[in-house]
Amino acid sequence: QKEVEQDPGPLSVPEGAIVSLNCTYSNSAFQYFMWYRQYSRKGPELLMYTYSSGNKEDGRFTAQVDKSSKYISLFIRDSQPSDSATYLCAMSETNFGNEKLTFGTGTRLTIIP
Amino acid sequence: EAGVAQSPRYKIIEKRQSVAFWCNPISGHATLYWYQQILGQGPKLLIQFQNNGVVDDSQLPKDRFSAERLKGVDSTLKIQPAKLEDSAVYLCASSLVGQGLENSPLHFGNGTRLTVT
Numbered sequence: 001q002k003e004v005e006q007d008p009g010p011l012s013v014p015e016g017a018i019v020s021l022n023c024t025y026s027n028s029a030f031q032y033f034m035w036y037r038q039y040s041r042k043g044p045e046l047l048m049y050t051y052s053s054g055n056k057e058d059g060r061f062t063a064q065v066d067k068s069s070k071y072i073s074l075f076i077r078d079s080q081p082s083d084s085a086t087y088l089c090a091m092s093e094t095n096f097g098n099e100k101l102t103f104g105t106g107t108r109l110t111i112i113p
Numbered sequence: 114e115a116g117v118a119q120s121p122r123y124k125i126i127e128k129r130q131s132v133a134f135w136c137n138p139i140s141g142h143a144t145l146y147w148y149q150q151i152l153g154q155g156p157k158l159l160i161q162f163q164n165n166g167v168v169d170d171s172q173l174p175k176d177r178f179s180a181e182r183l184k185g186v187d188s189t190l191k192i193q194p195a196k197l198e199d200s201a202v203y204l205c206a207s208s209l210v211g212q213g214l215e216n217s218p219l220h221f222g223n224g225t226r227l228t229v230t
Contacts, residue, residue, distance in 0.1 A: 008153060032214050043117070043204055043221030044156065049214060088155050095213050100169055103155030 003027050006089055006104030014112050019076040023089035023104045026070065030091040032099075033065050035074045038086045038106065047087075048074060051095070079111045115139065117222035119205050125228045131193035134225045138186070138207030144168075146219065147180055147190050148204040156204055162188065163210060195229045202226050 006023045013019055021035075032051055036044035048063040050056045050072075056063045062075040072091075076083055089104040118137040126132050138145050144163050148156035159178065161168040164185040173180070177196070182188040192199055202224040209217035 004155075006155070034214065034218070041223065041226075043206070043223050044219075045221065046218035049218070051215075090155075092214060095215075096211065099208075099214055100158055100161065101156075101219065103157070105153065105155045 001026055003102050004089060004091060004104045007107055008105050010108040010110065012110045012112055013079060015079060015081060017079050017111075019079050019083070019109060019111075021074040021076075021087050021089075021107050021109070023072050024070055025072075025091055025102075027091070027093070027102075028067075028070070029093040030102075031067075032092040032095050033063070033072050034090040034092075034101070035061075035063060036088040036090055036103075038088060040085075044088055081111045081113050084110045117205055117207055117220055119203075119222035119225055121225055122223070123226045123228075125230065126195055128197055128229050129194040131191065132195055132227060133189050133191045134203050134205075134227075136188045136190070136205030136222060138188075138205070139220055141209065142207035142220070143185070143210045144208045145182055145188050146206040146208075147188070148206065148221075150202045150204055150224070152201070159190070192227075195227075197229050200227055200229045 004025045035048040037047045038044040053067045060077045064073040086106040086108045088106045090101045092099045147159045150156045160170040162182045180190045204224045206219040206221045
C-alpha cells in the first residue's frame, strides 16, 4: 500500500463548477498537509498549507484535513479555465526545516469554458 | 527573486549512456532537493542536501545515480549508465532552513525531461 493515495483522474468539469480533490494516507505521523499545483511542463508550486485537522480557506480554495479518517480534500469554488492543472497533495511528519515531503500521484484537472 | 534554474530542459539519450543535470537554487536557500517525477506519478525524493552535506539519499539508486553540491550552492545530478526506466522529469527544489513549510515552502524549478531510448 502506498503511503499516499490520490485519484489520478483525469477530471473534467465545466467552468464555474465546484471541484473536489482528495487524498488518503496511511502514515499517522503526517501532521502537515499541502496542496501543490503543477501546470504543464512547469514545476509544482505551493497552493495551500494546513496543519493537523481542520479547514483553511484562501479565496476560491478550501483545504480540509480529517486526521481521524486520514483523509484530506481541496475544494475549488467557481472554477476557472486557469485552474486547469495537475493537483498534487503532499504531506510531512515534521516542520522544523529540511522536511521530506511525500507526494500523491496527482489529479489532472481540466476546466471546460 | 529569481527562481530555481535547471538545465537542460530536455535530454534524449540511449540506454547505457550517461547524462548530467544542473540546478541553481534560489539565492540564500541552504536546502536543495532532487526529485524524480515519472509520467503520471508524483515527485519522488532522490536526494536532499543542506549546504553541501547530504541529509537524505535513502531513495537514490547509488549504483547508477550520483549527486554533488560542492560549494553549497548549485548542484549536479548524474546518471551512469542510464536505463529505460530512468525516463522521467528531474525536478530540483530549494528552501530556506528553519522557516517552516508555510513560510518557506519548497520552490521547484521547471525540471529536465529525460527520455532514454
